[in-house]
Amino acid sequence: MVYVDDHAVxxxxxxxxxxxxxxxxxxxxxxVRSEQPAKTPGELTRDDLxxxxxxxxxxxxxxxxxxTTTFSVTSxxxxxxxxxxxxxxxxxxxxSRQLRTANARLxxxxxxxxxxxxxxxxxxxxxxxxxxxxxxGVLLYSDPAAYTLTFAPAVSNSEILVAKMASVxxxxxxxxxxxxxxxxxxxxxxxxxxxxxxxxxxFQQYAFQGRGLPAxxxxxxxxRCNLLNYHAELEFQEVILPRDKAPFLVPKxxxxxxxxxxxxxxxxxxxxxxxxxxxxxxxxEP
Numbered sequence: 001m002v003y004v005d006d007h008a009v010x011x012x013x014x015x016x017x018x019x020x021x022x023x024x025x026x027x028x029x030x031x032v033r034s035e036q037p038a039k040t041p042g043e044l045t046r047d048d049l050x051x052x053x054x055x056x057x058x059x060x061x062x063x064x065x066x067x068t069t070t071f072s073v074t075s076x077x078x079x080x081x082x083x084x085x086x087x088x089x090x091x092x093x094x095x096s097r098q099l100r101t102a103n104a105r106l107x108x109x110x111x112x113x114x115x116x117x118x119x120x121x122x123x124x125x126x127x128x129x130x131x132x133x134x135x136x137g138v139l140l141y142s143d144p145a146a147y148t149l150t151f152a153p154a155v156s157n158s159e160i161l162v163a164k165m166a167s168v169x170x171x172x173x174x175x176x177x178x179x180x181x182x183x184x185x186x187x188x189x190x191x192x193x194x195x196x197x198x199x200x201x202x203f204q205q206y207a208f209q210g211r212g213l214p215a216x217x218x219x220x221x222x223x224r225c226n227l228l229n230y231h232a233e234l235e236f237q238e239v240i241l242p243r244d245k246a247p248f249l250v251p252k253x254x255x256x257x258x259x260x261x262x263x264x265x266x267x268x269x270x271x272x273x274x275x276x277x278x279x280x281x282x283x284x285e286p
Contacts, residue, residue, distance in 0.1 A: 044163070049149065053141065053203075054097060056236075059095055063239060064090075065091070066087060066274060068269060068270050069268070069269040071265070089105075090106050091104060092250045094137070128267045131185050135206070149163060161197045164193070171190035173212045174187075184219065192211065193208055194207045203249055207232070210229070210231065227260050237249070237271075251269075255268035
C-alpha cells in the first residue's frame with residue numbers, strides 16, 4: 001500500500017490551469033543507463049526499478065499533448081447518463097528524482113476562458129486524470145523506507161513483470177476535502193500500487209487500488225454517499241523528442257473508477273501528442 005498525504009502529493013504535482021495559475025518546476029537532471037539485459041522476477045531488485053525509472057521517467061521532457069476527458073455516471077439502478085467530454089491542453093514536464101516531484105501543465109483546450117469557467121466542474125474533474133499521470137513518478141522516487149517492494153510475473157502474461165508497492169503503515173480511512181472532491185481525488189492516496197513492466201524493464205502500466213474503505217464522502221452528482229471502491233489505471237506510451245536520442249514515457253490513457261452506494265463515477269482520459277493531431281501535422285509540413 002502506498003501512502004501519500006494530501007500536502008505531499010498536491011505540492012509535488014505542479015499544474016498551471018486557467019483556474020489555479022500555479023506551476024512548480026522540477027529542475028533535477030537524471031542520468032540514463034544503457035540497455036539492461038532481460039530480467040526475471042527473482043532477479044529484480046529495488047535498484048533495478050529505480051534505474052528503469054531514471055531512464056523512462058525523466059524531468060528533461062516537455063511534450064505538448066491534448067487531454068480528452070470523458071466523465072460518465074451510472075446510478076445504483078444501472079442507468080447511465082449521457083457522458084460529458086472536455087478537451088484540454090496538457091504539457092508533460094516529467095518527474096524529478098532529486099526533488100521527488102512531478103510536473104504538468106493543464107489549460108483550456110478548444111474552449112475559451114469563459115467556456116472553461118462555465119464548465120469548471122467538468123474541467124476540475126479532468127484534473128483527476130492529470131493528477132494520476134503524475135503519481136507513478138512521485139511514488140517511484142519516494143522514500144524507500146516508506147514501502148516494501150515485491151516482484152512477480154503477471155498472472156495472464158509471463159512476459160510481463162509486476163512490481164507491487166506496499167506501505168509499511170496501515171492506511172487511514174479515505175477522505176476527500178471539499179477541493180479534492182471536485183477533483184474526485186483522495187486526500188490521502190493510500191492503497192496498493194502495482195507497476196507492470198516488460199522484460200526490458202520498460203513500464204507498461206500502473207494501477208492503484210484504494211484502501212481505507214468504505215468511507216463517507218461528498219461527490220457530485222450523488223451528494224453525501226459511501227465510497228465503496230476507488231481504482232485508477234494508467235497506461236504509458238513511449239516518445240522521443242527531437243534532439244533527444246533516449247525515449248521516455250508519457251501517459252497514453254488513464255481511468256479512475258469511484259464506486260459508491262448511490263452509483264459509479266468513471267473519469268477517463270486519452271493523451272495524444274499535439275504533433276500527432278491534424279493541427280500538429282499541418283504545422284510540421286514544409
